[in-house]
Amino acid sequence: MSIARDIRPRQDDAAFLATSPSASFNSPSSHSSVLNRTIPLNAKPLKPFATEDIKVLLLENVNQTGREILSQQGYQVEFLKSSLSEDQLIEKIRDVHVIGIRSKTKLTARVLKEAKNLIVIGCFCIGTNQVDLQYAADQGIAVFNSPFSNSRSVAELVIGEMVMLARQLGDRSNEMHAGTWNKVSNGCWEIRGKTIGIIGYGHIGAQLSVLAEAMGMSVIYYDVLNIMSLGTARQVKTLDDLLAEADFITCHVPEIPETKGMIGQKQFEKMKKGSYLINASRGTVVDIPALIDAMRSGKVAGAALDVYPNEPAGNGDYFNNDLNTFSADLRSLKNLIITPHIGGSTEEAQKAIGVEVAQALVRYANEGSTLGAVNLPEVVLRSLTMDEPDHARVIYIHKNIPGVLRKVNEIIGDHNVDKQMTDSRGDVAYLMADISNVDAATIKDLYTRLESLPSRIMTRVLY
Ligand SMILES: NC(=O)c1ccc[n+]([C@@H]2O[C@H](COP(=O)([O-])OP(=O)(O)OC[C@H]3O[C@@H](n4cnc5c(N)ncnc54)[C@H](O)[C@@H]3O)[C@@H](O)[C@H]2O)c1
Numbered sequence: 342m343s344i345a346r347d348i349r350p351r352q353d354d355a356a357f358l359a360t361s362p363s364a365s366f367n368s369p370s371s372h373s374s375v376l377n378r379t380i381p382l383n384a385k386p387l388k389p390f391a392t393e394d395i396k397v398l399l400l401e402n403v404n405q406t407g408r409e410i411l412s413q414q415g416y417q418v419e420f421l422k423s424s425l426s427e428d429q430l431i432e433k434i435r436d437v438h439v440i441g442i443r444s445k446t447k448l449t450a451r452v453l454k455e456a457k458n459l460i461v462i463g464c465f466c467i468g469t470n471q472v473d474l475q476y477a478a479d480q481g482i483a484v485f486n487s488p489f490s491n492s493r494s495v496a497e498l499v500i501g502e503m504v505m506l507a508r509q510l511g512d513r514s515n516e517m518h519a520g521t522w523n524k525v526s527n528g529c530w531e532i533r534g535k536t537i538g539i540i541g542y543g544h545i546g547a548q549l550s551v552l553a554e555a556m557g558m559s560v561i562y563y564d565v566l567n568i569m570s571l572g573t574a575r576q577v578k579t580l581d582d583l584l585a586e587a588d589f590i591t592c593h594v595p596e597i598p599e600t601k602g603m604i605g606q607k608q609f610e611k612m613k614k615g616s617y618l619i620n621a622s623r624g625t626v627v628d629i630p631a632l633i634d635a636m637r638s639g640k641v642a643g644a645a646l647d648v649y650p651n652e653p654a655g656n657g658d659y660f661n662n663d664l665n666t667f668s669a670d671l672r673s674l675k676n677l678i679i680t681p682h683i684g685g686s687t688e689e690a691q692k693a694i695g696v697e698v699a700q701a702l703v704r705y706a707n708e709g710s711t712l713g714a715v716n717l718p719e720v721v722l723r724s725l726t727m728d729e730p731d732h733a734r735v736i737y738i739h740k741n742i743p744g745v746l747r748k749v750n751e752i753i754g755d756h757n758v759d760k761q762m763t764d765s766r767g768d769v770a771y772l773m774a775d776i777s778n779v780d781a782a783t784i785k786d787l788y789t790r791l792e793s794l795p796s797r798i799m800t801r802v803l804y
């Protein structure tokens with residue numbers, strides 16, 4: 342029989358359970374010291390049921406910290422510096438079990454449909470809008486990200502950009518590079534005493550709030566949630582309230598249908614004359630042609646953009662009208678800072694993200710833990726220990742429909758279930774159970790019977 346998905350028993354008996362559970366493939370000594378903090382030292386090294394190594398594809402120059410953690414597990418890691426197009430991804434993703442991406446790689450339903458072996462996606466960034474999260478969940482593919490490891494880097498960038506815009510530093514520096522001495526104070530300001538309006542008071546917005554206040558700014562914010570203010574910041578009721586009051590407006594919302602074009606012509610009309618706009622969230626949040634008009638008319642005195650509707654897969658001479666039709670107009674504007682999506686690109690952030698996401702991928706591949714998953718219910722069981730050599734861990738991802746647990750328990754209930762946990766999120770449920778005193782034949786039988794249930798999305802057995 343063919344193997345449709347890894348991490349499932351090989352169906353040919355000769356190879357079945359051919360490898361000892363204590364094989365060096367996933368031995369505790371191969372865990373990095375960082376990883377040992379999350380998996381106990383005496384943890385039994387669980388491994389995927391099949392003997393094939395796990396194949397990992399890392400795109401978009403994922404940090405070395407993450408690459409090392411995955412390689413140390415014995416996984417086969419392929420690393421690429423840039424992203425891939427949809428068609429290239431479809432070719433590459435077919436035999437991959439784990440994929441690591443950043444914000445550029447679009448894992449659409451069309452791509453994921455071809456990913457027959459994929460069990461988990463790691464977004465080595467904050468945003469997960471580039472992944473079809475629901476489609477992934479429906480296929481039993483877990484998605485992890487790093488929810489706040491680069492928040493501080495973005496907040497610091499915005500503080501720097503406010504000072505740069507208020508002092509027209511970009512223009513002065515460009516002029517000096519061209520040999521022109523142009524000493525002016527007209528239209529140049531301190532940021533002290535000005536009002537910053539933060540749209541989206543989440544991890545980044547809240548960090549920025551504290552930093553801006555320390556710079557002597559008044560802080561107001563707009564968020565769809567009622568969020569506790571930090572320091573003397575003040576939440577305003579509507580976006581219009583914020584636009585009417587703020588001198589610096591900065592966007593920190595996720596890319597979702599509600600935030601698409603949330604700053605457009607109407608919003609620019611409501612801003613104070615001479616205000617500044619910063620967008621380091623996602624390129625679809627600000628209508629850039631409308632921003633160009635607002636800057637040309639003098640309504641907006643300066644702007645900083647880090648993100649764009651279309652961004653290239655890798656570095657090169659791509660910021661032109663082929664990529665975004667407005668690129669040339671944008672580049673001609675004064676007091677405009679344009680950066681290539683570097684908000685989270687610091688050594689500190691990338692190292693931390695590499696560790697955090699790689700650890701989550703290892704915990705999921707080796708132990709089935711969905712703690713921190715963004716599209717599946719969070720289910721964790723304590724690690725099995727070396728004193729439990731004949732235990733197996735059964736993971737059954739299934740449709741959240743009535744009667745499934747009864748059927749599953751009919752199958753595993755004949756054995757000694759040491760511990761079990763189940764949870765659901767929308768249409769998908771995740772069950773994890775540790776079963777003691779099992780041999781190879783039992784594991785194969787359990788697997789086959791669970792796979793035959795109509796509720797099945799994915800079955801994994803780790804031992
Ligand atoms: N430029 C970069 O390199 C970079 C780096 C990190 C994050 N980002 C982007 O920044 C975004 C925000 O990051 P975060 O970590 O602060 O996210 P977060 O989830 O912690 O906060 C987002 C906030 O936006 C609010 N929100 C959602 N919809 C809203 C709406 N319609 N109106 C007002 N508020 C709304 C949420 O309630 C939440 O408080 C990310 O989703 C990502 O796209 C960009």
Ligand SMILES: O=C(O)[C@H](O)COP(=O)(O)O
Nearest residue numbers: 443444445466467468685
């Ligand atoms: O979502 C994020 O964390 C940021 O947009 C950064 O994305 P990047 O890792 O692709 O730079």
